[in-house]
Amino acid sequence: MIEWNIQSRAHSCQACHKLFEDNETFHTLLYDQKHAYERLDVCDACWSSQFSEGAVDRKGFVSHWVSVYTIPPAAPAEPIGRETAESLLRKLVEQNDPIHVGARFILAVMLERKRLLKVKAQVNEDGHRTFIYEHARNGDLFNIADPKLQLDQLEEVQRDVAQLLEHGLIVKSAGEGVGMQGATSGPEEAAGDRASAEALQKDGEAAAGDAPNLVIAAEP
Numbered sequence: 001m002i003e004w005n006i007q008s009r010a011h012s013c014q015a016c017h018k019l020f021e022d023n024e025t026f027h028t029l030l031y032d033q034k035h036a037y038e039r040l041d042v043c044d045a046c047w048s049s050q051f052s053e054g055a056v057d058r059k060g061f062v063s064h065w066v067s068v069y070t071i072p073p074a075a076p077a078e079p080i081g082r083e084t085a086e087s088l089l090r091k092l093v094e095q096n097d098p099i100h101v102g103a104r105f106i107l108a109v110m111l112e113r114k115r116l117l118k119v120k121a122q123v124n125e126d127g128h129r130t131f132i133y134e135h136a137r138n139g140d141l142f143n144i145a146d147p148k149l150q151l152d153q154l155e156e157v158q159r160d161v162a163q164l165l166e167h168g169l170i171v172k173s174a175g176e177g178v179g180m181q182g183a184t185s186g187p188e189e190a191a192g193d194r195a196s197a198e199a200l201q202k203d204g205e206a207a208a209g210d211a212p213n214l215v216i217a218a219e220p
């Protein structure tokens, strides 16, 4: 069972604690910790000496991939309240409400097409498939359950996504009833995302089946 929602990329090796440098190659290992999948980011030297073949005691990771560390960009100065596919997905993943499982998947596929997210691994457990997506710029990992959408469910999910992009995520906070979080005011990006949602609808079969352009991380 996957209990974490978003796991950020480390800024230093989690084995030897050396800070990663800009453009340094590092390794991400995904461990099955029974209650959660946990990522471990290590430098190339630690990978070679401790984690790659030969070090049997440190095996047990379910997936492994190589990335290039880049100094994180400054947070973009976006107008407050502006909801994009990315900011919306982040909120939905953190909220992890089962009602939006389809919306999370569709948004992830939209962002994959924009090359903002990449599938790094997929994990199967008890017949449930989960995609591990990595953010192209800051390396955050998102876990996105495969909702196994049927074609006749797509329209409803598309409506959910369009509604969320237009009005923001409605969050119920205790004692305050229903409040709005991040109502959209950015017409261009939101309109673009809505257009993408509609394009996906036309292209529904691809979204309902396997996510397109899946890159499955090779087992070590």
Ligand SMILES: [Zn+2]
Binding pocket: 013, 014, 015, 016, 017, 018, 042, 043, 044, 045, 046, 047
């Ligand atoms: Zn190291």
